[in-house]
Amino acid sequence: MITIAEIAKMAGVAKSTVSRYLNDGSVSPVTKLKIERVIQKTEYVPNSFAQSLKAKVTNLVGVVVPRLDSYAASKTMIGIDQQLRELNLKMVVANSGLSVEREIENIYSLAKQKVAGLIVLPTVITKAHLEAFYKIDIPVLIVGQKHENLYCLVHPDEQAAFELGKYVISKGHKKIAFLGVAERDVAAGFKRKEGFKKAVGKENDIHIRFYETTFDTEDARNAAKNIISDFAPSIIVCATDNIALGAMKAAYDNGIKVPTDLSITGFGGYSISEYMSPGLTTVKFHYQLAGQMAAQNIHHLINHKEIKKCTTLKFEIFKRESVDKIK
Structure with missing residues (x-):
C-alpha cells in the first residue's frame, strides 16, 4: 500500500502538508491540485481510522x-x-x-x-x-x-403487547401462557409483560400464567415443553419470535398441532416468522x-x-x- 510519505514525495510537498489535506486542513489551491492528481493516479485510499485518531473531529x-x-x-x-x-x-x-x-x-x-x-x-x-x-x-x-x-x-413494547393481548382475547382464548424473559431487560422482559397483563387484567374467566426463559431458542423449547405438560394452555404468547420458534418445536415434539391444538404468537416480526409453517402471528417492529x-x-x-x-x-x-x- 502506498504511504503518505510516498504521496508527498510524488507531489513534491511535505508529508505534513498531505496529512493536513487529508484531514481537511488549510492547503493552497495549487498544492491541493498536486496532491489530488497523485491520489487519483495511485488510487490511494486513506486509512479512515488512523485519520480519525489524529483529527479533532472524527467520522x-x-x-x-x-x-x-x-x-x-x-x-x-x-x-x-x-x-x-x-x-x-x-x-x-x-x-x-x-x-x-x-x-x-x-x-x-x-x-x-x-x-x-x-x-x-x-x-x-x-x-x-x-x-x-x-x-x-x-x-x-x-x-x-x-x-x-x-x-x-x-x-412501543407495552402498547404493542397490549394490542396483541386484545387480539388474543378476541380469538376466544381463556387459558393463556405468557413466555417472557427476565424483567431486567426493561423493554422485552418488563414492558411486554406489563402490556399484556393490562390487556387481560379486566377480563373475566381468563386463566393466565407467566413463565420466564432466555432469548435462546433451545431454552425456550424446554420451557414450552414444561408449560404444555404442566398447564396445557390454549395459547402460548412468546416475548420474541425466537422463543416462539422454540415453542413450536416443543409442540411438534409432543405431537401437538399448531394452531388446532395450541396457538402460538411471537414478538418482533423477524423474517423467519413469515416462512414458518404455520405462519407466525407476531408484532412487527421496524x-x-x-x-x-x-x-x-x-x-x-x-x-x-x-x-x-x-x-x-x-x-x-x-x-x-x-x-x-x-x-
Missing part, C-alpha cells in the same frame, strides 16, 4: 450492541450502517455479549478511539451507564430503552428503520442540532395462521 460513530446473534440488533445495525454511509460517517461496533460490565467497558473504549458519537442498544440502563455517558462527554443516543435524561429511540433514524439523530447531535428527547416508532400486528379461534 466514526461507535455502536454498542448486546449480542451479535440478535435479529433485532443485526437489523438495527444494518439500518445504522446504511444511513451513516450516506452521511459520510463510519460505524465501529462493539459487542457486549449480554454483559453489563462489558457494555460499560465498550462505552469507554469507543470514546478513547475518539468516536464523534455513540449509539448504544442496552438491555438495561444503570448508574454506571449514566456515569460513563457523563464522563466521555460526547453525543449519546440510546436505542430500545427509555431514560428521561438521555436521548433515545424506542419501540428495526432497520430504527437504525436509520438512530444514525440520523446521532448525526444531528454531533452537529449540535436539536432533536426530540425521545422518539417512539410504530408497530404492526401480523395476523397469521398460528393463532386459531376458540369455538
